[in-house]
Amino acid sequence: MARARTAPARVSAATLPAAVWIIGFAIFAQGTSELVIAGLLPELASDLTVTVSQAGLLVSAFALGMFVGAPILSIVTLRMPRRQSMLLFLAVFIVAHIVAATADSYQVLFLTRLIGAFVYAGFWAVGAGTALQLVPAGSRGRAMSVVAGGLTVALVVGVPAGTWLGQAFGWRSVFWAIAGLSAVAWFAVFAAVPRFATTAPPRIAAEMRGLRVPRLWLSYAMTSTSIAALIGVFSFLGVILVEVAGFASAVVPWLLLVYGVGALVGTLLGGRLADRLAVGVLAVGFGCLLIVFVLFALLGTMQAVVIALVLLLGVAGAMTNPALNARVVTIAPAAPTLAVAGSVSAFNLGIALGPWLNGSLLDTGSGYVSLIWVGASLAGVALALLCLEWRLQNRHTRWRREGQLLNV
DSSP, X not given: OOXXXXXXXXXXXXXXXXXXXXXXXXXXXXXXXXXHGGGSHHHXXXXXXXXXXXXXXXXXXXXXXXXXXXXXXXXXXXXXXXXXXXXXXXXXXXXXXXXXXXXXXXXXXXXXXXXXXXXXXXXXXXXXXXXXXXXXXXXXXXXXXXHHHHHHHIIIIIHHHHHHHHHHHOHHHHHHHHHHHHHHHHHHHHHHSOOBOOSSXXXXXXXXXXXXXXXXXXXXXXXXXXXXXXXXXXXXXXXHHHHTSOOOGGGHHHHHHHHHHHHHHHHHHHHHHHTTOHHHHHHHHHHHHHHHHHHHHHHTTOHHHHHHHHXXXXXXXXXXXXXXXXXXXXXXXXXXXXXXXXXXXXXXXXXXXHHHHXXXXXXXXXXXXXXHHHHHHHHHXXXXXXXXXXXXXHHHHHHHHHHXXXXX
């Protein structure tokens, strides 16, 4: 039986516990389910006798489930041991995907997507909080880069592999594979994630009060806005590369791989720097995202330039995630669980908002270049929000310093 342990005072900042990597693997297994459906829409629509647009709602259902699931499950399980909560969430996720693999109707599959996303959001929120608890304060950014990196690996490896598997053996095989990967993650979490001894269980009221920090909500707004900018363009990137840049359709998967490599580099880079230079990482990330979109809109017909911009888009879009996720605990230390849950919800709000906004714009007859300008505008808003949050932080620091001087 694993022995309960307390905070990780002796964990070296140079290394990360195996449990952090296992949480990242679990995010990879579950995150693949979030993203892979987009590559299987024609097969799903044909087999379930629905339209492609109806099949596309299975993606929206997952985002909706995650948006709602993170805060609700964080509150419900607030007084439960973190390890127990993660095992419960993974178990429900596995069952949901087994049911999905055997579903014979669109309605059942839609429901399993909602349930799977709901508990995946809970796992992400509790798992991220656990990863932060397993490391010293100086390694939080690195820990979050591993946790968030699980989703990046899902994008680079899981989605292409899942799409190939679904096209070769049918879409049901993908759900069986995800259930299998998640089962491996369940046993790994059971074996490696320690039980934490808690002397004073957290109280919901105390954590709710801990959320009343204006800077925290500005951080959430930054997360939603920047993710909406990125995902809003990424959702249509394949079409943009063909219709605007003039690439052949056969080249698009390779360019998406270039994006994925950039996202992996950005996640690792952001994780390395987030602990020491969080505001700098966000400023550079949002600023580069804005510049990349502007250059893409202006030079989108120059294929050599576009290849470089796709790589930089992946780097800039992913490098801010570790800082955005890790710093909420510093901003709202009295709400370590709910602050992270809010970050997960903000992330998924951006995922839902970006494609909806750009899809609505396309319905008005606007061209694909207009979508890139929307991305640039949202990146500019995120940068402006960061400047406002930075001013609030400086003002708070100045007031605290002046108060200390008056006390002296």
